[in-house]
Amino acid sequence: MLSKDLVAASAKPLILSILLYKESYGYEIIQTVKKLSGGNMEWTDGMLYPILHRLEAQELIEATWKTSEEGRKRKYYRLKKEGKAALAKEQKHWNLVNSTLTKIWEDRTCLT
Amino acid sequence: MLSKDLVAASAKPLILSILLYKESYGYEIIQTVKKLSGGNMEWTDGMLYPILHRLEAQELIEATWKTSEEGRKRKYYRLKKEGKAALAKEQKHWNLVNSTLTKIWEDRTCLT
DNA sequence: AAACATACATAGTAAATCTATGTATGTCAA
């Protein structure tokens, strides 16, 4: 089970990344994350929806209600311009931390 | 400025990694992290000490007071066996999330 | 002797989280 902290740190970049290439809605995002992670990340809807609402409040994404052919209503989220910029920043930060960790994991002499 | 979440998620693996190869103490750990990250990660002592205390309570690290040649007292932390195992787990989890993000960043077709 | 760097500690406020719960509807098998 992934730590709370790691889930928290990766949720925002993951969601924004998923929405970068196509609109999606809560339920589908959960499935996408599960699939992408090889079944290791299993988000609950109760944790995702508040995050989506927050990202929407921050104007990084925006929502539209649509009705699918089967008649089911879904709230589709789309990445806004500000969201794209935020994603770039998230990506930069993640890579910074990742390279710091990688450095120490691959080369112990970096500590001296 | 790195997000709170990212700092939280990386603090534990970073500290354990630093202690894997040599004993260290709070003040020095802060400097090591700063140096390793190219100046991008600047931890405050107020956030680090509670984490060290927690890791100690979890028996992942253990502390010994020592007096340096200049007469200054320092609390040196050392990685315990359980800490090594915990680090391996942290590393595995981090890499899992990292590869999920990397996958989506490098290959948009993975979403389809 | 003042300023600064080194070194550790924690109370308590401030904030975030996400579990538990609720609503609603479509599909399919028995």
Next chain:
DNA sequence: TTGACATACATAGATTTACTATGTATGTTT
């Protein structure tokens, strides 16, 4: 046709967490 299950979204509020602000102490430099 009804019960089970999957789909789909929402949020109050208890619980947990984080870390700022503050305090102590001492060595070094100017």
